[in-house]
Structure formats: C-alpha cells, structure tokens
Amino acid sequence: MDSDRFLESHVDVVLRKGNYFPDVLLRMAANESRACPFVSDEGCTVYPDRPDTCRTFPVEHGMLLNDRTGASEIISFFRPPDFCQGKHEDRALTVAQWAQDQEADTYNQMTARWAAIRTLFQKDPWGPEGLNGARAKMAFMAAYNIDRFRDFVFQSSFLKRYRIKRTLAAKIRASDRQLLLFGFEWIRYFVWGIPSRNIRA
Numbered sequence: 139m140d141s142d143r144f145l146e147s148h149v150d151v152v153l154r155k156g157n158y159f160p161d162v163l164l165r166m167a168a169n170e171s172r173a174c175p176f177v178s179d180e181g182c183t184v185y186p187d188r189p190d191t192c193r194t195f196p197v198e199h200g201m202l203l204n205d206r207t208g209a210s211e212i213i214s215f216f217r218p219p220d221f222c223q224g225k226h227e228d229r230a231l232t233v234a235q236w237a238q239d240q241e242a243d244t245y246n247q248m249t250a251r252w253a254a255i256r257t258l259f260q261k262d263p264w265g266p267e268g269l270n271g272a273r274a275k276m277a278f279m280a281a282y283n284i285d286r287f288r289d290f291v292f293q294s295s296f297l298k299r300y301r302i303k304r305t306l307a308a309k310i311r312a313s314d315r316q317l318l319l320f321g322f323e324w325i326r327y328f329v330w331g332i333p334s335r336n337i338r339a
C-alpha cells in the first residue's frame with residue numbers, strides 16, 4: 139500500500155491546541171470496540187512492521203524541553219494498564235534492553251528526531267497563509283507522505299532548485315529511512331531556515 143492510500147484509509151489528521159503542525163493518528167475501527175484495524179483473532183497482522191508505539195508498549199516516551207537552553211531530553215514512563223500481560227512476567231529488563239528486544243531502536247530514534255522538530259511548531263511559521271498554504275502542504279508531505287515526497291524530490295525540479303550531493307541522493311533514493319531523515323532536515327531548512335550541511339539553494 140503506498141503512503142497516499144495509507145493516509146486516506148487508515149489515518150486521522152488532527153491539530154492539537156497550541157501547535158502549528160498536524161499530527162496523524164492511526165484510525166481505529168468505527169465500532170464500539172475502537173480496536174486497531176490491524177488486529178485479528180490471530181493477533182497483529184502487521185507485526186514485523188508494527189509502529190514504534192506498539193514496539194515500545196508498555197513503556198511510553200516523552201520529551202523534556204528546557205525552555206531556557208532549548209535542549210531536549212527523552213524521558214520514559216512505565217505505567218502498564220491492567221490488561222497488560224507483561225506485568226506477570228518474571229524477567230526484568232531496562233528500557234534499553236526492552237527496545238532491543240522489540241527491535242525498536244531505529245523506530246525510537248526516528249520518533250525522537252521527529253519530536254524534536256515538532257517542538258519547533260509551538261510557534262507559528264505559516265503566517266497569513268496558514269495551514270492550507272503551499273508551504274504547510276509541502277512540509278506535511280515530507281513528514282507523512284513518503285511516496286509522494288520521493289516523487290517530489292526525484293520527479294520535480296527539486297534537484298535543480300537545491301544542491302544535494304550525489305551520494306546523498308543515491309542514499310535517499312534507495313532507503314525510506316534515509317528519505318524520511320532527509321525530509322526532516324528539509325522541513326527544518328525550508329520552513330524554519332535552519333542551515334543544512336546537505337541542502338543548499
């Protein structure tokens with residue numbers, strides 16, 4: 139399923155109070171159970187590709203932002219709900235060991251990187267054009283619609299407008315992860331004017 143179709147069929151877009159970039163939330167079943175659309179009687183139907191939150195559960199991550207210095211720090215919470223069967227396990231693991239056990243390291247890192255960018259959007263970068271303007275739509279695409287962003291980078295005049303090293307272009311063409319990291323960097327550069335080593339006009 140490409141990211142356009144995924145966004146259309148499985149995602150709700152919400153704008154939280156006090157923030158200027160929308161979040162995307164997995165759309166739960168439209169019935170009383172409000173269950174995840176990927177759960178079946180046999181369990182998770184997308185288990186090898188399950189999202190970060192599912193890998194990390196019942197640990198939750200947050201970000202502590204120092205208003206004065208601007209530095210941020212990842213903090214972890216462990217508050218398993220009553221239905222969590224893991225509470226009855228004898229095995230004790232640290233947060234890092236649990237992330238490794240669930241192959242969540244890369245997912246955790248990507249979430250943390252995105253969280254750092256999200257904090258920028260506590261200020262409004264859009265001005266009068268608002269969230270329906272072209273800049274906001276392009277940033278949304280870079281953050282959430284990876285297949286459309288790949289087309290944008292490689293099939294529009296993007297590579298004529300921006301100077302990007304050939305080695306980096308090859309990397310982002312070959313890897314979704316590299317493309318997403320590049321999208322994060324491009325949002326910082328394009329929306330906030332934060333200098334980038336990899337992107338030059």
Ligand code: SF4
Nearest residue numbers: 174176177182188192
């Ligand atoms: S592990 Fe996550 S994606 Fe899979 S069924 Fe459970 S909630 Fe859904």
